[in-house]
Amino acid sequence: MALDRVKALVFDVFGTVVDWRGSIAREAEAFARRNGLKLDGERFALDWRALYQPAMDKVRKGQLGFVKLDLLHRMNLDELLARHGIAGLPEAEIAHLNEAWHRLDPWPDAVPGLTRLRDRYILGTMSNGNVRLMVDMAKHAGLPWDVILGAEVARAYKPDPTTYLTGVEYLSMQPAEVMLVAAHNGDLLAARKCGLATGFVGRPYEYGAAQTRDTKAEHDFDIVADSFVDLADKLGC
Amino acid sequence: MALDRVKALVFDVFGTVVDWRGSIAREAEAFARRNGLKLDGERFALDWRALYQPAMDKVRKGQLGFVKLDLLHRMNLDELLARHGIAGLPEAEIAHLNEAWHRLDPWPDAVPGLTRLRDRYILGTMSNGNVRLMVDMAKHAGLPWDVILGAEVARAYKPDPTTYLTGVEYLSMQPAEVMLVAAHNGDLLAARKCGLATGFVGRPYEYGAAQTRDTKAEHDFDIVADSFVDLADKLGC
Numbered sequence: 001m002a003l004d005r006v007k008a009l010v011f012d013v014f015g016t017v018v019d020w021r022g023s024i025a026r027e028a029e030a031f032a033r034r035n036g037l038k039l040d041g042e043r044f045a046l047d048w049r050a051l052y053q054p055a056m057d058k059v060r061k062g063q064l065g066f067v068k069l070d071l072l073h074r075m076n077l078d079e080l081l082a083r084h085g086i087a088g089l090p091e092a093e094i095a096h097l098n099e100a101w102h103r104l105d106p107w108p109d110a111v112p113g114l115t116r117l118r119d120r121y122i123l124g125t126m127s128n129g130n131v132r133l134m135v136d137m138a139k140h141a142g143l144p145w146d147v148i149l150g151a152e153v154a155r156a157y158k159p160d161p162t163t164y165l166t167g168v169e170y171l172s173m174q175p176a177e178v179m180l181v182a183a184h185n186g187d188l189l190a191a192r193k194c195g196l197a198t199g200f201v202g203r204p205y206e207y208g209a210a211q212t213r214d215t216k217a218e219h220d221f222d223i224v225a226d227s228f229v230d231l232a233d234k235l236g237c
Numbered sequence: 238m239a240l241d242r243v244k245a246l247v248f249d250v251f252g253t254v255v256d257w258r259g260s261i262a263r264e265a266e267a268f269a270r271r272n273g274l275k276l277d278g279e280r281f282a283l284d285w286r287a288l289y290q291p292a293m294d295k296v297r298k299g300q301l302g303f304v305k306l307d308l309l310h311r312m313n314l315d316e317l318l319a320r321h322g323i324a325g326l327p328e329a330e331i332a333h334l335n336e337a338w339h340r341l342d343p344w345p346d347a348v349p350g351l352t353r354l355r356d357r358y359i360l361g362t363m364s365n366g367n368v369r370l371m372v373d374m375a376k377h378a379g380l381p382w383d384v385i386l387g388a389e390v391a392r393a394y395k396p397d398p399t400t401y402l403t404g405v406e407y408l409s410m411q412p413a414e415v416m417l418v419a420a421h422n423g424d425l426l427a428a429r430k431c432g433l434a435t436g437f438v439g440r441p442y443e444y445g446a447a448q449t450r451d452t453k454a455e456h457d458f459d460i461v462a463d464s465f466v467d468l469a470d471k472l473g474c
Contacts, residue, residue: 070409122372132409135359135383147385152407170389172307172369198257 003179003222003235005065009117010126010169012158012182013134015206017114017228018104018141022046027100035089044080046207051076056128056157065153067147068130074098074139101129102136105127111142113228116237124149126167126180126191128157159190168196181231185218192221199223203229240459240472241418242252243434245408246354247363247386249395250371251417252443254465255341255378256350258282265336272326283444286314293365293394303392305367311335338366339373344440350377350465353474361386363404363428365394386436396427405433418468422455429458436460438468441472 014020025041028048032039049136057070058064077098085215116122116209119214123146125134137202151157154166170174175195182188183203192198200217202225217224225231251257253383262278265285269276292309295301313334318324351360361372361384373386384407388394391403405412412432419425420440437454439462446448454461462468 068409122376130409131384131407135408139359139383146375147368153390170368171372172305172367 002176003197005014005174005176006179007123007177008122008173009181009199010124010167010196012180012184013125013129014104015182015203016183016201017110017143018019018106018137019206020049020101020104021208023104024048024100027097027103031093031097035093038085039084042208048073048076048080048087051079057102057156061162066134066180068152069128070098070101070130073101081190094199099136102133103140104137106141107227108141109227109229111144112234113230116232117228117235118144118146118197120235120237123147124167124171126150126158126164128163137160143214158187161190161194164191164194165194166195179222180206184214188221189219192219197222199225199231201228202226239413240305240434241333242411242413243416244414245359245360245361245410246416246418246436247361247404247433249417249421249422249424250362250364250366250374251341252439252440253418253420254347254380255343255374256443257286257338257341258443258445261285261337264334264340267433268334272323272330274321276321279445284320285310285313285317288316296394297397305389306312306365307335307338307367307370310338339370340377341374343378344464344465346464348381350469351381351469353469354465354472355381355383357472357474359383359408360370360403360415361408363387363395363401365400373472395424398427398431399427401431401433421451425458426456429456434459436462436468437466439463 004158011017024045028039029041055076057081059066080146084097099168117123123144125148127150128135129150131148134148149167149170151163156162156165168178176197179197179199180188181199181201183201183206188198198221200221202216204215206210223231223234225234261282262417263277265281265467266278292293292313296303356358360382364371364387366387367389368385375382385409386404388400392445405415408415413434416434416436417425417428418436418438420438420443425435433456437458439453441448441452452469460468460471462471
């Protein structure tokens with residue numbers, strides 16, 4: 001793919017730009033302390049995230065109409081709390097924990113890399129997170145997005161082609177003028193099928209030291225980098 | 238309306254944030270010079286803008302399916318060039334002039350005011366301009382938007398209530414948590430009918446020294462200011 005055609009970079013966010021596992025673990029432990037509970041924060045984060053794809057699958061398969069990720073996160077949190085036998089907490093406490101996804105911290109290279117990339121490219125989100133979640137996270141983490149794209153504006157969850165192609169349409173570009181940047185092989189393959197350029201940024205500790213999947217690029221993506229700063233170097237920014 | 242409920246400010250853009258008349262006049266004159274034509278830039282800008290509402294009316298009335306403002310601008314430009322007897326120019330010249338709307342300059346107080354407001358509020362566009370137009374303009378003019386909302390993501394042109402209410406929905410807010418900021422009484426009245434808070438910022442020279450409409454706030458909007466810096470002052474930012 002001719003990279004000199006690329007005018008916009010759109011980013012997977014959870015895991016690629018921000019460290020959901022570390023951030024959710026910290027928030028879960030603070031939640032437990034405030035409410036006199038005992039929780040393994042890291043375990044809680046991984047268990048919550050494990051419910052993420054099955055919840056979106058309900059929408060992908062048409063068993064559930066499109067709902068925002070905030071609501072799927074909440075349904076999953078309610079299930080997880082019930083599994084832990086946690087009940088009777090104030091609604092504000094549960095809502096605050098659910099919004100922990102709005103307050104995820106970036107990987108250390110994310111903001112420095114994006115800041116360099118932004119001079120040359122339009123930078124957008126291409127996340128399954130809803131618009132408000134992305135906006136709150138950007139303000140929290142200092143992420144310099146030019147535009148929020150992704151699942152909610154397409155009313156379809158990745159890897160549905162509609163998600164990528166609706167983003168391309170809002171950008172008034174051809175698919176080959178847009179590169180998806182992601183730490184996940186499957187996301188990039190789906191984008192490539194839609195004609196987008198692809199950039200893999202490795203996040204081998206997204207799920208912790210024992211991570212086995214997505215530890216490296218498994219296909220010949222247009223660019224393979226090990227951080228956003230490396231990506232900026234490789235794109236000559 | 239209780240202003241302490243407001244969490245997001247969404248902005249009309251053409252005329253409220255940027256000076257379309259001065260910018261288009263300069264671009265039209267540069268276009269004329271490059272192509273050996275004679276044009277009154279200011280007259281050309283006003284004539285082009287005069288075709289704006291009638292073109293959107295075709296979409297509002299269902300005579301034309303939703304199309305991006307870029308395309309409406311181009312249809313209007315083609316009509317205007319024909320009216321001037323201008324023909325046979327390279328397509329790239331006409332496309333470049335049509336994209337002048339992506340390169341509008343901000344009023345001098347816009348960026349300083351928005352920069353102060355951004356610390357407290359989510360800032361979004363609520364324009365009839367399409368997403369790419371808004372993104373390009375923001376990069377050109379340094380406008381620090383958190384999110385691009387408005388006509389294209391709602392597939393409806395203001396003052397259709399759908400435009401405002403779709404933006405509110407993407408923000409996951411109640412209408413009263415969102416304030417429309419605009420220099421136009423009609424836009425604010427339509428937003429108020431949808432339950433949004435309203436902020437009038439006067440732009441009495443938008444159409445030039447002879448401007449007769451929208452020279453002042455004609456209704457008891459929640460805030461009336463004479464610049465974005467004044468708006469930031471009045472909101473205590």
